[in-house]
Amino acid sequence: xxxxVESGGGLVQxxxxxxxxxxxxxxxxxxxxxxxxxxxxxxxxxxVAVISWNAGRTLYADSVKGRFTISRDNAKNTVYLxxxxxxxxxxxxxxxAASVLGGTYSRIASYDYWxxxxxVTVSS
Numbered sequence: 001x002x003x004x005v006e007s008g009g010g011l012v013q014x015x016x017x018x019x020x021x022x023x024x025x026x027x028x029x030x031x032x033x034x035x036x037x038x039x040x041x042x043x044x045x046x047x048v049a050v051i052s053w054n055a056g057r058t059l060y061a062d063s064v065k066g067r068f069t070i071s072r073d074n075a076k077n078t079v080y081l082x083x084x085x086x087x088x089x090x091x092x093x094x095x096x097a098a099s100v101l102g103g104t105y106s107r108i109a110s111y112d113y114w115x116x117x118x119x120v121t122v123s124s
Contacts, residue, residue: 002026002098002113009094009118012086016122020081022096022115030054030074033099035111036081038092038120047106048094049081059104064090086122093117 008020022034035050049060049070058070069082079096095118097111105111 002029002032004096004098004113004115006094006096006115006118009120011121011123014086014088014122014124016086017082017084018086018120020083020094020096020118020120022079022081024077024079024098026077029077029098031100031102032113033102033104034070034072034079035097035099035105036070036079036094037097037108038090038094039117040089040092043092045095045108047108050099050104050106051079052104053102057104059106061106083120086120088122088124090120091122092120094120 003025006022033052036048039045051058051070067085072079096115098113099111
């Protein structure tokens, strides 16, 4: 079992930055790929970014490419999402997820463990 706890969300003005963190329990964190997803009110959950188990590969949604950066520190069992140039349309609950497959996947079904999420609100 893996438990995931997100932090770092909040209220920021458009153009600002936030860094989300996701702390994972368990000894096998370094073997999992880690993804970030978001869900805005009234919308389906959507893929944001993923990093492979060894940080060798990353994948981003087109809507965040060039603005968001995913990274991980396996020594700290933590994955990060640096969000720059935030827009009001980035407002959502952001959740991290772990996949035992280890690769870079954008499909929700590829993930085995989920955090509760952290709210990000971007004001115009």
